[in-house]
Each structure stands twice: as C-alpha cells, then as structure tokens.
Amino acid sequence: MPFNSISNRNNYIDQVLNTPFDLVVIGGGITGAGIAWDATLRGLKVLLLEQNDFASGTSSKSTKLIHGGLRYLKQLKFKQVCEVGRERAIVHNIARFLVRPEKMLLPIYENGSLSRITAALALTVYDTLAGVGKVDSFSYHSKEKTKSLEPLLPLKQLLGSFLYAEYQTDDYRLTWTLIQSALNKDAICLNYAKVNQIKTDENSSIRAVCFEDTILGENFEIKTSLVVNAAGPWVVDVISLDAFPPQKELLLSKGTHIVLSNNKFPLKQALYFDDIEKKRMIFAIPKGNTTYIGTTDVEYTNDKNKIYSSNTEIDYLIKTVQSVFPQLSINASDILSSWVGVRPLIKEPGKESTEVSRKDEIFVSQSGLISIAGGKLTGFRKMAEKVVDLLVKFHFKDKPGLKRSSGTKNTLLDGNSFKSESELNYYLVNLKKQFSDLGFEPELASIFMKRYGDKMEKMIGLLKDKVNVHDKIEWLLEAEIMYGILNEMIYFPTDFIQRQTGMLWFDRPKCVLKKEFILTVFALQFKWDNIKLSQERLKLDQLLDSSLDFKD
Template identity: 45%
Template sequence: MDGKAFSTLNRATMVDNLENEDFDVLVIGGGITGCGIALEAVSRGLKVGLIERNDFASGTSSRSGKLIHGGLKYLQKLDFPVVKETGRERDIVYNNARHLVYPIKMNFPIIKKEYYNLLTLKAGLTLYDRLAGVKKEERHSLYSKKKTLQNEPLFNKKVIQGSGEYVEYRTDDSRLTMEIAKTAFEKGAAVLNYAEMTDFLQDAHNRVKGVVVKDNIDGKTFTINATHIVNAAGPWVDVVRKKDRPVEGKYMVLAKGIHLVFDHQSVPVKSSIYFQHKGRMIAVIPVGNRTYVGSTESIYKEDMEDIHVKRTEVDYLVGCLNDMFPSLHLNVSHVISSWAGIRPLIGEDGKSPSELSRHDEIFESDTGLITIAGGKLTGYRKMAERVLQHIDKKEQRKPLPAQTEHVKLSGGKFESANAITAFVDQLHGHYHDLNLTEDEVHAYVFRYGANTEKLLQQMSDYDSEYPKKEQRNIVAEVRYTIENEMVATLADFYDRRTSYLLFDPDKVKQTLDQVTTEMADILHWDTAKIEEEKRTMHYLIKKSLTFK
C-alpha cells in the first residue's frame, strides 16, 4: 500500500502526522464546509489538519437535496447578492468536478393560486439569468399550458397554467465532500475520519491551542496542536462550542428535511421538476431508474444521531405528488427508500422562527475558537474564503480572495463534457475483457471520475477469482474505496461512497455478506466487529423504509 494513499490502511501514519505536527489551522468537522476550509487553507500554503468524528459527509452533507442550486428561490426574498454569488459558485463547482456535478433541465410549472404567474416567472427567470451569469445556451424558456402538458403529460391539467424551464445542476453531495477532503489530503493536509474532538487544550492565557482527540477506530487518545482552530461541525457546532465556553448570543436551530425515493416507473417524469405546493417548493428529480422527491422542512428537537423519516412527512410528500400528478395514484408502498437530514439555521434570543438566518455566519469566542455555521452546499468555497479572511485579519495580513477557483477536485480533471465521454469510451475499449457495458463504465466514471481506471484495474486483478461479474465488481469497488477513499465501515461504502443504500437497497441486501467478508479480510475484523457492522447495515436498510 502506497504510504501516501488516502487509505484506511494508512490510519496509523495519519494519526502520527496529526499528533506530531504543529498546524496553522485545524478544522473540526468533515462535512462539505470543513473539507472546503481545509482545501482552501492548504491551497494557501498553510499547514492544515482536519478531523471528523464519524465519516466524511456523515451528517448534513450526505442528506441534502443533491442539487447545486443557482439561488433562484432567493429571488422571492429579493436577496440579490446571494443569487449572484451562488450562480457564480455553481459554475465553479461544476468546472472543478464535472464527474460529480452536471446540468439538468428543470421544469418549473406555473400553478393556479401559487406565488408565480407568467409575468412574475418571466421577470424572475430573466433577473436570475443576469444575476447568476447564466450561460447563453442555458438561459430560461417559457411555455404555454399546451406545450407544458406536452413536455410533461403527467401534470394536473386542472391547475397548470404554463411553465418555465431553466438549468439546475445535480450532484452526489457525499462524494463531492469526499473528493474535496481527498484533494486537500493530496495537497498536503492531514485529514482523518473517525477522529473525535473530546476537549480543548488552552495556553496560559486561556486561548485555545489544540484539541484532545479520540480515535473512534481503535479507541486510543491523542492530542493535536494548532494556532487557529475552526469549528465547522454543522448541526453539531454548539456541541463543540460548549466544550469551549457556554453558548451565548447566537445559537443553532435545527431544520429537518426528508426525501423519498421511488422507482422511476412509479414516478415516470420526463425531466426534473420544481413545483410549488401551497407555497412550499418540492423537487422531483429522476436519476437513472429512480426518482427522488423532497424536501419538507420542520424544526427538529429530537435525537441528532439517529434521524428518522416520519409517516406524516411521507404522507405529506406523497400527497403533494398526487396533487401534481393525479394519474399516478401513489401511496407509501411505492417508496423504496428514504433519507432524512438536519441543517443548522442561526437563531438569536428575542427573534421568532420566521427570522431564522439561512446565511452562513462566523463568530469567535474569547478563547479564540472560530465557529462557522449556516450556509448552503453550493457556497462551500465562499464560506471557506470568509473563514480564511477572518484568520488573515487576526494575523494582520491582507485578506486574500479564494485560492481554489481553478483547483480541480480529485477525479475531476476534465475540461469538458466531451472529455468525459471520450474517457468512458477509452476505458470501455481498453477493459473490454471485463465485459462491462458502456452504461456500467459510464456509471463508474460519474462516481470516480479520472480515478476510475484504478477501480477497473482492481476488477482485472479479481477477474479470475469470481465467476460472476457482479461479485467481482462489488468486491473490487470495496477494496478500491478502502485503499483510496478512507472507507472504514459498511455504511461508509454502501451509503456515502456509492449511494447504493439510498438508490439501490436490493443491491445492498444481495451483496452484504460478500462485501462484509471482503472488508473484514482487508481490515482484520474479528467476529464481534463483523456482527456489529452487519447489524448496523440491517438497521439502516430497515430504517429507510420504516416510518414512525
């Protein structure tokens, strides 16, 4: 094993690096915000460490709507700066990770008694195109009722008045986060999952100077020293803050969202759809042979470690779908999987829930702990820029703009969509002995990007051991993700690296024994660990279809 690989097999070396370096910046939290900060900081030449108590993207960053929004919905609130910033950022994220971020046509129907009519939608989309810097070929179109129903025959004819079409960008949020973490590592950052901050270290002046960390893989404890410590723990930022000082002033209010997954045959929409239902926005997104739908939003005050989809939430979303697509006659039995997540909104004493901030904010305690909270998936680079500018000011340096605008993420080294197509064709031809279809190669490339060849080489190594192609493919993918993507548990693999848990639960059930055997062999699990891992996966499979 290459000692420089982003591999679980190199954990001992990674822990040693974290323990024995003095870092300029230490980031607590391995979601997209924390990983983005680590990448920005290391791109500036700083010594950077990042720790995550679970797996990368194991919180909010794997439970979003999986869209890189351009900020259209902020027009309703006249929040023009956010529309402008997110539109520009969307383009940068796309250019730096073309294998994970791709444009989709979004159908926006005009519905009786909802906020938008033909004039307001035209004005909104025109302003959006200008503010967000939308490319000429991606600017909006407007359609009559007749054309709208031709484009999407499933729409409720009684309420549809027309539609607009514009471009959004879809992504795999957990893989995007992981590739950012991996890119930071490749640039020299010390990055580790399953490393939990348990306490702060302080100097003689009561300034934070480091942290105590528990390795949640082997249970050992170690310390990390750093000049600046950034708390980017997402919904858990207040948990971290309380280890430093009592939380005063602004605090986190958690908003829960859910998504449901259907077979595409059950919800056979022709394109992605974003529609209003009694003022609330609902997205319907087809992905291959699946369609996912979301999201709800409600204040959440329950267990942050085990978030469940409730039956009332399912009934609500299914009801929205039946109102919009009455011919489908959907019910809860059509749901094949689901996910729930929480995002932190920023509250303040004396303010009502309607005044909760969805913007990112930075605040610093009197011990020097820097906390960033709020924000959106699309804006992760700008959040990182603001954190590093905050540190620049503390160091009395001239604040620099973001240094990552042209940093291609690991696997994302493609200059155009045509380059990805050519790469798929090249791999399909070169590895024809593996009997993979072009669609299968395409799916791997849109997961692993330019790194896919390493996976196919692994399949070649396993080819003689497995008579069935499906078995060979899955064990090769397991090994690849352990050795190159820090996979340490079955959930890391099935949920956050491949999304099989979310979009292909039957595959999880069919391959679980084989994947467990392979992972146990590579990671030297004992019988107790094997049983614990399998219990966890059985629970997660059941949870995705058990609605309280």
C-alpha cells in the same frame, strides 16, 4: 498512504502526533472540507477531524443541487442570488464530472402559486443575476411541449412550463473530493476522530484539542492555537467544549427526501412544483432507476444524532406528488429508501425555519475559536474563502510563502482533469469502450465517471485484477470496495453503501441482496473475527432499516 489496515491507521495517527499544524478544523462536512482545501492551497498545514465518516452529517442529506437560488428571489434576496449563481458556475467548472447540468421544469397551472408573468419575471432576474449564459437561459413551453418534456404531467389546468438551469451533484462525493484535494496538498484528514475537549491556557487562549479515535478506541491531544469549528448542526456543542459559553443559537430545520422506483413514479424530467398546501416548492429528481422527492422544512429540537423522518412528513410528500400526478397510486410502502437531515441555520428571533435566512455567519469566541454555521452546499467555496481570509489577516500575515488570496476559484478538484465538456465526453467514450471490453454494459461507465472522474483508470485496474465472469455484480462490487478501502478511507460497509456509492438510497435492493458479499470483502481485508463481523452486520442492518423507519 493506503488506508487498508488498522496498522496503517496507527501510522497515520503517528504522523498526526508528530506534525506541527497551523490549523485544526473540526468537522468533515462540506464546510470543513472546503476550509481545509482552501487553507492547504494557500500553504497552511491543516489537520481536519471528523467524528464519524466524512459528510455523514447534513452534507449527505441535501437535495443534491448546486442551486442558482431561485427561492431567494421569492424573498427578494438579490445579493444572495448573484452570489450563489456565480458560485454554481465556478463549482461546475472545478468539479465538472460531479456537478452536472440539470434542466428543471417549472409547470405553470391555472391556480398555481406562480403565474406565467411572475415566473417569467423571476426567471429573467434569476438568469441575469446568476450570470446564466445564453445556452442555459430559461425557456417557456406550451402545454403540448410541456407534455412531451414530461409525459406524466396531466393536462388539466396546465398552462405551460418553464425550463431553467440547475446543477445536480452527489453531496457525499463532493465533500470527499474536497477532502481528497486537501490530502493531495498535504493536509491530514481523519474520519472517526471525535473532538471531545478544547484546552485553553492561563490567558484563556486555545492551546490544544483532544480527540477520540473511535476506530482505535484511543484518545489523543494535539497542540494548536488555532481551531476552526465547522461542526454544522453541532457547532454550538463544539463551542461548549471551549471555556466560554455559546453566544449563538442555531435553529435546526429538518428536511426529508423519499426515493421511489421508476416503476411507481416514471418521471423523465426533473421538476420543481408547488406543495399540496401551495406554501412551498418541492423537487422531484430522476436518478438512475429511481426518483427522489423533497424536501420538508420543520423545526427540529430533538437528538441530532438520531434524526428520523416523521410519518407526517412522509404523508405530506406523498400527498404533494399525488396532487400533481393524481393518476399515480403511491403509498408509504412504495418508498424504496429515504434520508433526513437538519439545516444548521442561525436563529433569528421571531422567525420560523421556513423564513430564516440560509446565509452563513462567522463568530469568534473569546478563546479565539472560530465557528462558522449556516450557508448552503452551493456556497461552500465562498464560505471557505471568507474563513481563510480571516485567518490569514489575523494570524498568518507574516508567514513566509503564504498565499494571501484564495486559489480555489481556478483550481480543478481531484478527479477533474477535464477543462471542458468535450474533454469529459472524450474520456467517457473511452471508458464506455473499456467497460464494454470487460463485458459490462457501457452505460455503467457514466455512473462510475460521475463518482470517480478521471480516477476510473485505478478502478479498471482493480477490475482486471479480479475477474469474476460468473457474477458481474460481485466483480464490480469487489473492485469498488477495494478502491474505497485503498484510496478513500472507507473503513466500514456502512461507509461504502452511503458515502462511496450512495447505494443505500439509490440501489437499496442491491445492498440487501449483496449484504453478505459486501461484509465478506471487508472482513477479509480488515481481518475481522466473527465478533467484529457480527457487529458490522448489525450496523449495516440498522442503517438499512433506518432508511425506512418513520416515527412520529
């Protein structure tokens, strides 16, 4: 169903109210989306409710890496390295267009926290445990070769470097792709649907969840006996809606990333290097015309709905970059954009956020509410499998036709019909030709393919429908907005610049330049009056400001 009008949303809600669901999932981040996808593949009827836009919580604020877990090795967590290593390969395979190989350079310095021997040992263990194939296994490079790999690195104290395999993704898009894959299998997933009550019966078992549709401004009740709470940093708040007090505590750890332009920080190669205090490691990853740098790791106890980066964090990231690249002159006013999120970690008495394990944990309340927290973006598939295995074992043992084991390992996600790199490359060559025929830079095709995979045919159709040779940026923007509204449950310009395109972070100047155009396309499509248009303009301005708003 296209999502391009409020009346369609009403129809969608009618469908929600008239469908008997096996399971309601609260939270449309990577964890909830993964669970919805796994459960639908096994044959369960799923409703997923997300209070804001999909992935608007932590799942859009990560370093955007599908990790092999090198940092776990430092903590001697071999089992976790094995697991995330395996997961990394699986996720690349099922979402090839979106999870792309990215070689990471680890420079070795005379006085660095890692010696050449320690790093070589760690990477050997890492490659073995993570099941890295020959082509991708790590390599050591001399000082001179290192300089050619990343000309910006000063030679002083540099001994050489290691190049090892990681994967880069777009966390927002990965989450949406899971939602879309679940929708394809008849799940119903609603954004802007905030769960505000969990009702129990006289036996204290769950009988219904109530949610507010914040677009329609109405409240609804859904009968269900089975609810999975995948609310990330809000997991304990959701448990509190239940009749029983939370038995778990989360430790929220805040992480900030900053974005610099290529002019200011002309990095060619993704880097993993010591922070200024030589206590943690920091990533610097080129993306488009920018490079993003992160992250921090600071315990967070304030409002989860209004998270800001502090000036101290910004200062720390800038000083860290300058400690490696003293020739650069960077200050806070050079930052193009930034994002900040909180890791929902399971509290471990006596441990600080940097020491607390990133492992996931499932806990079941007395009412039967199943909550899951902790974990990583990388491990979403395995986390989902564990939750749905539990559901099948205890609730659906006798349900006819239900698949007992997870099918997610070998099921390609929506948009990924590519079974190999050569199939993907063939598609890309064709796409470049189509872009070129329409008068666009062929290289744009790569950016679009990483967003939409094999869905690009639909976008090309929209481009052909609305030719605007006078302003190519607007032509492309309009087609992309229409694609999002019709296919991706995009309701607001703020969703468009964050979830659909990531423009807020990686092309903020375009957001500012084309703000009125973007608003106009939405206003026409959703028939907004001037009051609504002003409200959305304000929201957009606030969002743009927030990406450069640092508070102590």
